[in-house]
Each structure stands twice: as structure tokens, then as C-alpha cells.
Amino acid sequence: MDLTIGPIAFFWSAEQVRAFYQRLASTPVQRVVIGEWVCSKRLPFWQHEIPAAVEALQAAGKEVALSTLTLITLKRERRQTAGLFASDLPVEIADLGALQHLPEGAPFWVGPTVNVYNEGTLEWLAAKGARRICLPPELPLASVVQLARAGRQAGVAVEVWGHGRAPLAISGRCYHARLHDRAKDNCQFVCAEDPDGRLVETLEGQPFLTVNGVQTLSHAHMTAAPHAAALREAGISGLRLSPQQDNFDDIINIYAQILENGLPAPDALSDLRRILPGTVFAQGFLDAQPGATPCP
Amino acid sequence: MMELVCPAGTPAALRAAVDAGAHTVYCGFADETNARNFPGLNFSREEMAQGIAYAHARGAKVLIAINTFPRAGDQALWHRAVSDAAGLDADAVILADPGLIAHAAQTHPHLRLHLSVQAAAANPDAINFHARTFGIRRVVLPRVLSVEEITAINREIDIETEVFVFGGLCVMAEGRCSLSSYATGLSPNMNGVCSPASHVAYADTGGNHEARLGEFLIHRTPKGMPVPYPTLCKGCFTSPGDGSSQTGHIFEDPVSLDATRLIPALQKAGVTALKIEGRQRSRAYVAQVVRAFRAAVEAADQGAPMPEGLLARLTEGQAATTGAYAKTWR
Incomplete structure (x- = not known):
């Protein structure tokens, strides 16, 4: 098993993006998916950073793929998607409709917001040219095991959500703008104020969800650390870590320790808790429990 | 005239919808294969056969929703639902999972396939991809699109579109929400x-x-x-x-969707069919809503104004919204 870094979910400045990928080049990850994953309005602010980031990552021996948006609706978003397939890099689709632009026979990757729930869909994607698939975070371990087996037979590397706030929903509506009493078309980019997303809690003050523009994420950081051994045994080929502002290098190192040195789950969890104090860690989805169920 | 596609959670609701003027009824088998898998709802194979016979005898169609995502290791349940739907002479199946759609297209090449809203095909590329790859004949559009966008989509695709006009409102892209x-x-x-x-x-x-x-x-x-x-x-x-x-209400108020007044605009946008949500609703509710919407689509067909206040009673004092169809909703 190795480590994949997913696309940045949040609206970071060009400087933050540049610094993030420069640092990432020297971390023990095998591959990086880069691109705007959530809102096309953000892209003009940082897309000029992509070529240099790709170059730095490749120079450091990382595999790099370009991500599509999760929800593609507008004409310019469709054009942008088509443009991704014109590059030399593999594309990771985050919206199934992106396949309309896939050049015949070109290999591609599949991100966690594409619905791969069963062998039939995995095999169908493999026949289309899928080489890697990151499974949806809501899948229980029993399904993951079945899909890992199907992936081996179909020659597809299967990855699971390893760490970070999990993407739970995507909408036409921008909740960040709504929280500021604005419409999406006049959002004034308020999501930039919350580089790890904005907390939504219950009326009892219980942290619940995270708003990130048109995307809704879990409040808890979903971690596969407690299941690393089971996932390895199932033949899962990688864990996906989702970029966040704080201590990301340390997070990567802990997962690298799990994979390389078999760092036991309790130690991994206590290390994570030490570097991310106050963070809620959950693992419910893999256990076929409510996703928000906290790690023990 | 635009086709009115009405919900039926029970055989009684199916008959009520047909009697009230539904052109088409959609329903599901009583198991996990459909997205309204509620206790006491949905159809056994025998009830489905009788329901289809009842509808066909009165010139109405029946669509069977098999629109959840098959569980890994358990696909046979979903495959059986598709082959039973074909065997029962359903007019179409409504599917969301690409693997299941591929299976249906291959094993039942004459079965008419509709793309469920759960497949979240939200742009012409996604729709054309499904049409080209699987021979999908109709797409149920996700409730994230404005009327302008629906118009634009219809210009770029060759298959039929169906949109929700009344009932529960998902604010997230359906089929992509955990x-x-x-x-x-x-x-x-x-x-x-x-x-x-x-x-x-x-x-x-x-x-x-x-x-x-x-x-x-x-x-x-x-x-x-x-x-x-x-x-x-x-x-x-x-x-x-x-x-x-x-x-x-950070995401959405407790509102339901009512796009009655947009029916003429949706007709102009090239929409083939209007869908009413509510397979969990009672037979009496279904009959009332269907009657009201049949009058509305007939009025739209004749270029007459939409009948006002037809459904006020049915929203149960709840606020209604036109949702994403109006761009300002976002």
C-alpha cells in the first residue's frame, strides 16, 4: 500500500498552493492529484501554479494526475474538462460525465466522488481504461474487500479514503455564499476565509459538518488508520490523504509509518491526536456504522 | 402534451394515479433495489404484473425504478430486478448505476432505459455519454439546474428529458450525497x-x-x-x-418543490415529461396531485395560463420553492 494525495478541496491562495506542493515534493507519497475539485470560480486564482507544481512533483518522482470538478454543469466547466484530457497527464474523473471527453483508449483514474459501489461498475470502468479507482468514502469494509478483489482481476489499483474530512455532498447551491446572505453568482469568494472549510454544528453545539462552497464535508476527519491492516490484507493498493492546512507533513509521516513500519493503529491514532489536538477522528463508514462514529 | 409521470408506492396508489389521469406511473420492487425502500411500500412481482396490466389497459405506462447502487458481492438482486422488469413488460426501467446499466443494455437490448436522477447527469456531456454508451432514451435531470440550463441542455442532446415539478426537494445533487x-x-x-x-x-x-x-x-x-x-x-x-x-436552515428551509408556474417555461425548454415526487405518499394525495397537474399540462398544451392555487392544500402549510430552476436559488 502507498499514499496518494487528493486534490485540495478548499480555496487556498496561489501562494498557499505553491508552498503546499513544494513541500509535498519532499514527502513520502507516491502520487498526487491536482486541480480544482469543487468550484470553477476559484480556478483563475491559482491555476497558473499548476505547471510548476506538476514539474516539481514529477522531478521528485511522484506520479501526477489532473482532477476534474466534482459537479460539471457550465459550458466553461465542460471546456475546462475537455482541456484536461489534452494534457500529457492522466485525468482523474470526479464526475462521470467527464468520460465524454476521454480520448479513445486513454487511461484515466477515478476519484472518490464517482459512484463505484460494485464489481459491475468497476469492471465497466476498467474496460473503459480506468487504471486507479479511489472508492467512495461511504463504503463499508465488506464492499471494499469485494472491490479490491475485482480490481485485482481487472488490473485496476483500488484506493480508499485514508485521511481527511470526507466529501459527503455536492450541490448547485453555494452554502458559503448563503451563510453570507449572498447568491452563488455574487459570492465574492467568501470561501477563501475558511481554508479548512466552515464548521456547521447542531443547536446543541455538537460539531457536525463542514461547508466548503458547493461541497459539504464531514466535520470529523475520517481515518483509515485503524483498518490499515485489514485493507492491506484485502489488497487495497493505496490510501488517499486529503490536503488540509495544519500539520499535513506530519499527517503524511504518520501514514507512511503505518504503511512502511506497520505502526499499530492505537499508536497511529495517538500520534494523530497529538499533532491535531481537538480534531475528531471517525471511522464509521468502514465499520458499516454511521460515518460520524468516532474512533475509540 | 407534456407527459405526466406520477409516483406509486402501492398498487392502490398506482390505480389512483392512472384513474386521475397520469400518463405514466413509476414504482419499484419491495426491496433495496429502489430509492424509496420504506417499510410497507412498493410492489411484489405479482402486484407489479397486475399494476402494469391495469395501467396498460387504460393507456398508461409503467416505469420501474431500480435506482440504488448494487451492493458489491450482491449484484444478483439488482440483475434479477432488471430481468423481472423486462419480463413483466414494464415500459422502461429507471437506472442509476453504470455497471447495472451496462448489464441491462447487454442482457435486455430491447428494454427501454431511463437514466435516474440518482445518476446525476447534470450536463450535455454526461447525458450524451450515457446515450451513446448505453442507448439511454430519457434522462431525469438533477435538481441543480436552472430553466435556462435545461433549455441549453435540450439543444445539445437527442434524448428526452424529464424534470421534477412537485414534492420533496433534494438540495444536494441526488445520487451523490452521503x-x-x-x-x-x-x-x-x-x-x-x-x-x-x-x-x-x-x-x-x-x-x-x-x-x-x-x-x-x-x-x-x-x-x-x-x-x-x-x-x-x-x-x-x-x-x-x-x-x-x-x-x-444552513442548507435549505423545510420547503418542498412546486414548479407549477414554470410548466410553460419547461415546455418551451423542450422538456418531455414532468415528474412528481412522492412514492411514500397516500393514494388520496397522489390522486389529488395528479388531477391538478393533468389540468396544468393540458392548460400548458393549449397555451392557457396555469391554474392558480391548485395545490396549496397539498403543501400542508409548508413553504414551497421553485428550487434551482430559478437561478437566484443558488
Whole structure:
């Protein structure tokens, strides 16, 4: 098993993006998916950073793929998607409709917001040219095991959500703008104020969800650390870590320790808790429990 | 005339919808293969055969929704649903999962395929991809699109479009939402349920009614006020923030969709069929809504104004919205 870094979910400045990928080049990850994953309005602010980031990552021996948006609706978003397939890099689709632009026979990757729930869909994607698939975070371990087996037979590397706030929903509506009493078309980019997303809690003050523009994420950081051994045994080929502002290098190192040195789950969890104090860690989805169920 | 596609959760509702003027009825088998997998709802194979016979005898069509995502290792249940639908002479199946669609297209090449809203095909590329790859004949559009966008989509595709006009409103792209399983472990995609009643608890505390989903408080109303059903995305929450702290319906108010007044615009946008949500609703409700909408599509067909206030009683005092069809909703 190795480590994949997913696309940045949040609206970071060009400087933050540049610094993030420069640092990432020297971390023990095998591959990086880069691109705007959530809102096309953000892209003009940082897309000029992509070529240099790709170059730095490749120079450091990382595999790099370009991500599509999760929800593609507008004409310019469709054009942008088509443009991704014109590059030399593999594309990771985050919206199934992106396949309309896939050049015949070109290999591609599949991100966690594409619905791969069963062998039939995995095999169908493999026949289309899928080489890697990151499974949806809501899948229980029993399904993951079945899909890992199907992936081996179909020659597809299967990855699971390893760490970070999990993407739970995507909408036409921008909740960040709504929280500021604005419409999406006049959002004034308020999501930039919350580089790890904005907390939504219950009326009892219980942290619940995270708003990130048109995307809704879990409040808890979903971690596969407690299941690393089971996932390895199932033949899962990688864990996906989702970029966040704080201590990301340390997070990567802990997962690298799990994979390389078999760092036991309790130690991994206590290390994570030490570097991310106050963070809620959950693992419910893999256990076929409510996703928000906290790690023990 | 635009085709009116009406819900039926029970054989009685199917007959009521047909009698009230539904051109088409959609329903599902009584198991996890459909996205309204509620206790006491849906059709056995025998009931489905009888329902289809009843509808066909009266010139109406029946669509069978098999629109959850098959569970890994258990696909046979979904494959059987598709072959039974074909064997029962359903007019089409409504599918969402690409693997299942590929299976249906291959094993039942003459079965008419509709793309479920759960497949979230939200642009012409996604729709054309499904049409080209699988021979999909109609797409149910996700409720994230404005009327202008629907018009533009219809210009770029060759298959029929169907849109929701009345009933429950998902504010998230359907088929791409795990909020319910985050709170309860059960989701529309995997289990055919959202915010399931099995995980709802009501309590009276300190002068308030509270409604919980799993361990999360979704609504709290003062005693004497009705507490709404705790559908997760319609809940009341707080988002703390410097100067922008908000408490309220962060995602959506507890509203339902009513696009009656947009029917002429949707017709002009090239929409083939109008869909009413509510397979969980009673036979009486279905009959009333269907009658009202049949009058509306007939009026639209003749270029007459939309009948006003037809459905006011049915929204049960709840606010209604035209949702994403109006661009300002976003």
C-alpha cells in the first residue's frame, strides 16, 4: 500500500498552493492529484501554479494526475474538462460525465466522488481504461474487500479514503455564499476565509459538518488508520490523504509509518491526536456504522 | 402534451394515479433495489404484473425504478430486478448505476432505459455519454439546474428529458450525497433511504420539541409548534463565524418543490415529461396531485395560463420553492 494525495478541496491562495506542493515534493507519497475539485470560480486564482507544481512533483518522482470538478454543469466547466484530457497527464474523473471527453483508449483514474459501489461498475470502468479507482468514502469494509478483489482481476489499483474530512455532498447551491446572505453568482469568494472549510454544528453545539462552497464535508476527519491492516490484507493498493492546512507533513509521516513500519493503529491514532489536538477522528463508514462514529 | 409521470408506492396508489389521469406511473420492487425502500411500500412481482396490466389497459405506462447502487458481492438482486422488469413488460426501467446499466443494455437490448436522477447527469456531456454508451432514451435531470440550463441542455442532446415539478426537494445533487449515512449509516445510494425513520427520535425537553437523526439534533421547536421531520439537509444548525455567525436552515428551509408556474417555461425548454415526487405518499394525495397537474399540462398544451392555487392544500402549510430552476436559488 502507498499514499496518494487528493486534490485540495478548499480555496487556498496561489501562494498557499505553491508552498503546499513544494513541500509535498519532499514527502513520502507516491502520487498526487491536482486541480480544482469543487468550484470553477476559484480556478483563475491559482491555476497558473499548476505547471510548476506538476514539474516539481514529477522531478521528485511522484506520479501526477489532473482532477476534474466534482459537479460539471457550465459550458466553461465542460471546456475546462475537455482541456484536461489534452494534457500529457492522466485525468482523474470526479464526475462521470467527464468520460465524454476521454480520448479513445486513454487511461484515466477515478476519484472518490464517482459512484463505484460494485464489481459491475468497476469492471465497466476498467474496460473503459480506468487504471486507479479511489472508492467512495461511504463504503463499508465488506464492499471494499469485494472491490479490491475485482480490481485485482481487472488490473485496476483500488484506493480508499485514508485521511481527511470526507466529501459527503455536492450541490448547485453555494452554502458559503448563503451563510453570507449572498447568491452563488455574487459570492465574492467568501470561501477563501475558511481554508479548512466552515464548521456547521447542531443547536446543541455538537460539531457536525463542514461547508466548503458547493461541497459539504464531514466535520470529523475520517481515518483509515485503524483498518490499515485489514485493507492491506484485502489488497487495497493505496490510501488517499486529503490536503488540509495544519500539520499535513506530519499527517503524511504518520501514514507512511503505518504503511512502511506497520505502526499499530492505537499508536497511529495517538500520534494523530497529538499533532491535531481537538480534531475528531471517525471511522464509521468502514465499520458499516454511521460515518460520524468516532474512533475509540 | 407534456407527459405526466406520477409516483406509486402501492398498487392502490398506482390505480389512483392512472384513474386521475397520469400518463405514466413509476414504482419499484419491495426491496433495496429502489430509492424509496420504506417499510410497507412498493410492489411484489405479482402486484407489479397486475399494476402494469391495469395501467396498460387504460393507456398508461409503467416505469420501474431500480435506482440504488448494487451492493458489491450482491449484484444478483439488482440483475434479477432488471430481468423481472423486462419480463413483466414494464415500459422502461429507471437506472442509476453504470455497471447495472451496462448489464441491462447487454442482457435486455430491447428494454427501454431511463437514466435516474440518482445518476446525476447534470450536463450535455454526461447525458450524451450515457446515450451513446448505453442507448439511454430519457434522462431525469438533477435538481441543480436552472430553466435556462435545461433549455441549453435540450439543444445539445437527442434524448428526452424529464424534470421534477412537485414534492420533496433534494438540495444536494441526488445520487451523490452521503449525509444520511454519515449520521445514520444508511444512505439513498446503498439502502434506498434518506434520513430513515428507524433512526429518528423525538423528545420533549425544557419546553421544546426536539427531533434527532442518529445522535444529531436536527430540529428544536417551542412546545405547541409542530416539529418537522428531521430530514438532514432541511435541519436547523449553527455555523459560528467572526461577524457572520448564522443559526438557521444552513442548507435549505423545510420547503418542498412546486414548479407549477414554470410548466410553460419547461415546455418551451423542450422538456418531455414532468415528474412528481412522492412514492411514500397516500393514494388520496397522489390522486389529488395528479388531477391538478393533468389540468396544468393540458392548460400548458393549449397555451392557457396555469391554474392558480391548485395545490396549496397539498403543501400542508409548508413553504414551497421553485428550487434551482430559478437561478437566484443558488
